[in-house]
Amino acid sequence: MEDRVRITVTDHIADVKLIRSDKMNALDPAMFAGIAEAIAQLAGMADVRCVVLSGEGRAFCAGLDMASMASGGTGTSLADRTHGDANLPQHVAWGWRTLPMPVIAAVHGVAFGGGFQIMSGADIRIASPHTRFAIREVYWGLVPDMAGIALWRGIARDDVLRELTYTAREFEGPEALALGFVTTLADDPWAEAHALARQIAARNPEAVRGSKKLFNLQPDLDGAAILQAESDVQLGVIRRPNQIEQVMANMEKRAAVFVD
Template sequence: MDRVLCRLEGGVADVRLNRPDKLNALDDAMFAELIGVGERLRHEAGLRAIVLSGEGRAFSAGLDFAAFQAQADARPWRPAAVEDAGDPPDEFGVPGLVLGRGQKAVWVWQVHEVPVIAAVHGFALGGGLQLALGADIRLVAPDARMGVLEMDWGLTPDMCGTQILPRLVGVDVAKELTLTARKVTGEEAVRIGLATRVCADPREEALAIAAQIAGRNPAAVRAAKSMLNRAWDEEAMKAGFRAERAFMERNVGSPLQREAVRARLDGAARR
């Protein structure tokens, strides 16, 4: 079964995470397909906008549970190919930037010339939330549950979250969400700047907005997104992405991180 579905119609790419039985949890195959679909769409003639959503009851509940069990057992939790040893030092046209697998799965949407709209319902947790952060606009259901949950597993966000989140909600709120792993509803997410707007049906609204954008002057749309994105400090961003990768490589499998994962797994087993 394809982990990521993609349908093109009227200049709009409808991209859907497709592991509904696992709440669209992110495993290696999902990462690979997100990157593959994202990169392929960058070369799609006539593309005007992208909608990113999830099948079933959630946008994405985050990293696949099996990966955490592997971390607790000190087993490899991702294939060696994910280490990106052969990556060129020029990711998505940014000189000197080399990204990890999870970072690529997020940043591939941000570097698109066309607008990307995330439609969030159900859970958007951990890596699932960071995936939504890669979009330009986030439409959320009022009862969606969103959270930076990495700290529960002895981890830090490593999918561009440490760089994007503070720009949306402010440094203090980003620290509170990250350090406490507190979940917020869609309503609160909009209040604090984590999401753009609450919608009863986020995907339907996202597709409507995408269709509206598709009818605009495509050159103007791409130029507007590019100019707005220049608010990013490129050198600071690159340094932040490198720090995310470096700490993840040092931390995963360390005694303290394994202890955090085992505690979390034990708590889940008792519930």
């Protein structure tokens, strides 16, 4: 993992960086493996309350390293469900959504193809206005197959997704914001993402994780099931020490001290 992804944890925030900057963080077999390993590591880090995901150098992620993939692919079959419901390429995008804590993507330069799908797995996406985006797969005669279809259904309109996929055209930050792919624009997405992460990390981590769980459930459940899930999750949060601490800290106008 160390030659493709770096994780640094400070004040309950995990700064996760793709570090293949000489190739604009393009996805080769080692990058797929490194991202999967990073997701697995983060899943077990109870003290991490928020993740900031970014790319080192000139870009967030330029998508597949086509030369590298042509010589052997990811090393696993697309038919194999190696990570729960997902294969390895799907997991490196979908896996961010399955983490218990929120993930903020800080995006700059380019987010093409697989990079765009990885970005889409984040809970919140902050981009530079000049970032270039593309659902790039049809350009190479492929279909988007890194969980994009599953992730985008709650982000953008169906007809918009079809147009961008069929044409593989590029678009920039303001259009990405208007279409719903980006949460907000910032000249320094990484700094903005960390400022937001600090706000999230200052809230009851059980409430934040529970809220993410509910948002993850809602696309696949009917109204009655969502109502039941709200009650079930709340019963695991209410009157627990961290929830009581949140109330006391608010009343005393001080920073809360939580137990992770």
